[in-house]
Amino acid sequence: MRRMELGQGVYFTYLPSDKFKTSFLSAQFVTPLRAETASAHALIPAVLRRGTARYPDMQSLSAALDLLYGARVEYTVRKKGENQCVGFVSSFIDDAYTPGGEKLLEPVAELIGEMILSPATKNGRFLGAYVEGEKANLIDAIRGIVNDKRDYADRRLLQEMCGEEPYGVSRFGEEKDVERITPAKLNESYRRLIASSRLELFYIGSASLERVRLALEEAFSTLPREEVGEPAVTTTRPAPEEPRYVAEEMDVTQGKLSMGFRCGSDDTPAMLLANALFGGTSNSKLFLNVREKLSLCYFATSQYHRKKNLVTVSSGIETKNYQKAYDEIMAQLKAVQQGRLEDWELEGARSTMTNAFRTMEDSQGRLEDFYLGQAATGQSETPEDMIAELDGVTLERILAAAAQIRLDTVYFLKGKEQTA
Template structure:
């Protein structure tokens, strides 16, 4: 597996992964935009509207027919949050050229269709089609409203919003309902024109085609982008926890409490001690052999579930747990007690090695899944990082107990969010 990264134009890059491991190839194009309340919903809506039709294929039926001709390929709109960067665009999956029946090329026509989606949208009266905009706007509003239905995920969204209020990271990748509801075809069109001119662009390819062919196929799209200054998205600024943790409670019609706790880590993917932080997370709550799982959930039965997770491109770690309403205090105390154990180095050699094996295995299996590989490299590209999964795994392998303990000591509780039942 060979990874090549090149700049096609100022602010326009291609990351190509040459491999014969898969029978399909992946082709993607993403616009990178700083997360902001004013533009999040506009960005989130844009790829869905673009996917509705082009000049040559003005509806989804004809677009689907064009994809069917490419051995049943797919081109799906995506909206992702990588640190404080919002990434919007398309990811396509196509039969790899090595497996076509007659040796015909799929890469070039697939790239041409991707370029058509992004640069030749179906319009009416000089703006996006009103019907398409209205329908996709309603879908976006419904997606935003539906976030509350998954209470575990909702609690995590809420603790991030409270913890990072005033920081770009506190903005949801879909934007807010009020902003989404107010989007007009003309406003979306004007935003689209600005994005085309000013947003950094990331192309991605994974498949068996030689780099020269891939570069030629995506350069044909890149050269049609309007000229403008594409300013790199800035790195997130590290936050600092308040002297006393923020505490937020919300009451909804739930039968199980959701306790979400946000910690400042003092480190992120740009820092040398990031590998140690991944091991802290695994020892603490990131695996089924972690302290939260084995003690808070299994031994003490204080939670239905208890786990931790890192935000790779932001100095944030979240603990998520489901608790009985009357056990929330006990659960919180024990969650913090287990963190203290990590900070004092009170974990066995076996616990550390189980954590190490889990982190390394997760990184290495990224190489075996095209969707995870694409997502990994998008994050790295948005962050301006070039470390491959296996290279990060190698650093994890050589991380010491002392480094893990030192990284754990940087963790500071910032915000506690509790979703309780109505009285």
């Protein structure tokens, strides 16, 4: 892995590999996540993907990709720490496998550069039809979160728990904000985004470092650069003395209990293992006890938000089992904190986590996503570094980290006219 600065606020991460039949190229703008800009930033790459000055509609753009042996270019909207990352990822046949030995890296890089820097416009503005069409798609995506009640409950938990922090903002923004976007306003947001946000470029494939560097420098040679802002530094805060309890009623048949915990420890490898033991794997205490043994939940999992130092629990329950499920989830956390663990639990958690990092090497998409998260949050560990760190974590470190997990917020989504 090599990382270098190509220009003002433009960084390139080179991940050489000859194990794939495809090459992978990514261009991502990293900007602080804010409620007032999230919707516009989420909309921008979708509109850019509709066409360029040279290929002004999706039909001509698709034809151009077909000529590149079916290369794919997709837009992305992600949240990494308290930053929003928007841009494009592309997958195309690696040079070693093209039928006539054609070089696809350069034309694909050029096309991504065109999508970002030379979009289809009229009188200097985005086409109204493209903006309105993608606004409708973005609103559908936002509403889709509401329709998936598990996602909705987890989203509402973060809104309540991190309401005064950027982490509580959705990567898509809010429907009301999308509705207010006009082509003129979107153009203003677009110009600010590409001129003042960090651009992170990633390549995974067999091409040489020098060749990729030259292709990217050429593709983004006209990128406007003003005063480039730094990505947001993720904030942390302690849990309140008394947890917050929030209940909401909707027309649902299965209750959703989501719980958010603040983690006082900055020992990331130990926290990864503590969470794996608690609810992060199919051999965890939540899965084996709360779900399987006691049948209190249809599902019960926990997630460690490594970039924000939070643990969240997601579970589906019968409303009548709310208190029993809540008590048992807390009891299983206490069991981890007190070290009531079998040897097989610890080794199973360690094996699962190390395997997760090891298998990243088998997926270009997962590798790019990992390194984007590292770049956006100012971290430099590789998957190999994380494996080595996990191997060295002792039980004492896990218990010390788990001891600093504190309940912050409980969100319960229940059916109407039901009582907890």
